[in-house]
Amino acid sequence: MAAERPRIPLAPALIGLGSLVVLLVIASVAWGRTGRLGMTEATRGILAALGLVEDDGLAAAKASLRLWQALTTAGVGAAMALAGALLQGIFRNGLAAPSIIGVTGGASLGAAGAVLVLGGYAPTFVSSGAQGHAHLAVAAASFIGALGVTALIVSLATRAGRISVPTLLLAGIAVNACCGGLLALIQAITQQDYEIARAIFLWTFGSLEDKAPVHAASIGGALLAALLAIPFLATELDLFAGGEDDARGLGVRPERTKALAIIVATLLAAVSVAVAGQIVFVGLVVPHLARILFGRSHRRLLPLVLLSGAVFLLGAEWAQTALLGDRSLRPGVLMSLIGGPFFLSLLVSRRGELRGW
Amino acid sequence: MVSLLATEGLSLGYADEDAVVEGLDFELRPGELVALIGPNGAGKSTVLRAFSGALVPRAGRVLVGGEPLARLPARERARRVAHLPQEPRGLGDLLVADFVAGGRYAHRGRFGGDPRGAAVCREALERVGLSGERDRLLFELSGGQQQRALLARALAQEAPALLVDEPTSSLDARHQIATFALLRELADGGRGVLAVTHDLNLASQFADRLLLLEAGRLRAQGSPEEVLRREVLGPIYGDDLLIGEAPSGAAGGRRPWVLAWRGRTGDAAR
């Protein structure tokens, strides 16, 4: 992979992406499925949604719906992208992404399992903000599922203390297939129960519409935790580029760095899945583009990837809402359409490297 | 004087496999350049890995500055022992300055405080003659420059003990000599340097002591004159070796000089 000298300095990049996120949120509020709201209406609606002014008019109601949806979308994009960047850093390979090595599959399985085991009646349980505890329980199960899958594939791919990336990717394929099979099994068992079938369908293709403050808050919380972990990870991941032994020689504790990065990435992916279902490839595409634009140093990359992910998913969703309106695709479908060819082109461009596998 | 690095009855191995190194006793003191030599697969690199805690000994122990390695925090160990890998694998797309700054990791506080860092890095780059290349990407440098960048990072680490893994394997003759001259200079400045190398003549010219490892066991150690003898090397490298004296004017004086005599192809392959 051709390395690029960082083209855009940190501060302007942070400010630029940050304002882009804000602009896109405003644009998403102003321009939604049922047409446009004026700037004053949109602003007033946002203030009303935040409880700053009283307004129960139609425009305010729409604005608040769009606001929470936009914030959830931005959060999910940021979380998936950051999870991807962390996994790629720790495995020192740009092909490692939550959806490819099976982390999102594990998270979906965990979430689906929670609904079943809790005797659950999925929708009220999983998605509605009314029952916050249930929402957290499903998020926790999804985290455990994702962590379990990650632990499994990492242990399968580790030999003599070194991680083999080909094994990692192949194990990811196998684990993904297993998760898919188990999800199908759950679906087959529960197909009479439309509620569970429906919830599993949501996870499979993702759903970002009609989100509540609790969804935005869940993903925001996960992102906050990740932000707090960045100072303990960024420099270490940079030093990881030369391999674990090299990093160890410089004073890094690779086991701790690996564990922290994997736990944070898994948390991000799991909460994303619990909130919005499987939206694949964001974690692959965004870190890749961000590295080209901003260079590879994780101290710069991690915060910028977070913002880029928000811009990417929010921008894509906003664009398809503006263009397709009522006929918008499920977000997971849209991301597959973008990410699938991207993944293939990555593989093709690295054919030389792959030949050695 | 307390040794910088020492091993006592050290045995090492990977997972379920046979031991790679067995019963190694060795010591590295300040001011000396020690060359670790031996045929391929002798366990030389494995020994280096043990010094960074990457391998937990099966038996025996590693001492760093007199203290057991196992009890040292990672950063403290990195402040005492620096590693120089063979090549900057995977690090090619870093700026030289950023790469060298990596050596300061063990000196930085959790929130980045390292008041001397910038000065130390600048000095390290100057020392290896790369001051002008700070803002280039590592992979844009020549092989010899990359080697020196690695050395600069190790210098930035300010560790009294320096471990070097085959520093000359990808260098031309001129750079091979320059690299060893620099290692010699560092040792003369008070550091202890342990260098793994296949080049017996460079080892002979620049090292104070040679350690000869074969099949995980220490076969000989001592001055070049003591180790580079037909009786010692013959059983290990084959008896088609010619051993003489270095030509006059060589850096280390008229020390032993080893040539492989390729007349007998059958043995040369050993």
Added chain:
Amino acid sequence: MRLFVWMFALGVTGAVVALVLGALRAERRPPTLPRVEAEGAARRVISSDGVTLEFARPPRLILPTNASVVDLLDALVGPERIAALPEQAFRWSRLARDRAGYEKHPVFAQYEAETVLDLAPDLVIASAFNNPDTHARLRERGVAVLRLDVRNSLDDVMKALRMLGSLLGVEERAETVCAEIEARRERLCADAADLDGITAVSYSNVGSGGWSFGADSTIDEVFRLAGLRNAAARGGRTGSITMSFEQLVDLDPDLVVMGGDEGQSTSAEVLRGEAALDGLRARRRDAFVILPPELASTSSQEMLTAAEFLVGEVRRLREAGRIERRPGDGR
């Protein structure tokens, strides 16, 4: 490391077993029909998902989210009280045949809060298939959402019609509709009396495996209304089930019922093109019935229309000698 892998494999196996047991244990809840309490003009109704809705007077403008509810509302209140139509209504409800009166209605492709807010209905009637997030967002913003779960039987459809009649203040109309349904059912019953003993299987296959419906499904109810026996319900199979060629040959029904447009059906093409099905009586005699889409998957009073259609088709097939009563069958 190896130990860890084994422990993990054990854990996964355990989790799978727990999942399967949990799924089997979590028996299907029968759908609960909403209950209405009327007091003067005030209405109080408990939605199928447990939420209580209160109205000072019967809600006027209603938004149906799926085709079957469109059928129910069409019969009860007609176009003027329907706020908008889901797109699928034009394929899966009575409106597929005749959209008179609905030409000017707004149409929406997705049930989603913003769209609904724009249409400003007094009441949304949704199903278990709809996104519960959307119910929650709408209720937060003061839009009444009633989830209406109907069991797959005509009796339950009538209960739903009466419930809606009471909720929407059209009790008398509901009674009239139900009386019409009862009359049609009796007529059909008399009409189909001589068909008893004829076996049928519903079948769908677009090239990726065959599916059918066992007991406790709308097609099962349609068969029952038409006096046919659902062979796929043999052995206690319920709901949506897979149906291999082998199973189909084994059941060997007199009649295979498939969905399709204007008499064209992919499933029928699959059955006609499969050499292994030579032994299938219905194929040898070409005893296939193609139900139009709005009759193939309805869970409204249109089940009755589907049954009437089936009886007509079966009668035609029998007159053409393509269905014969076998000895020992029926009475």
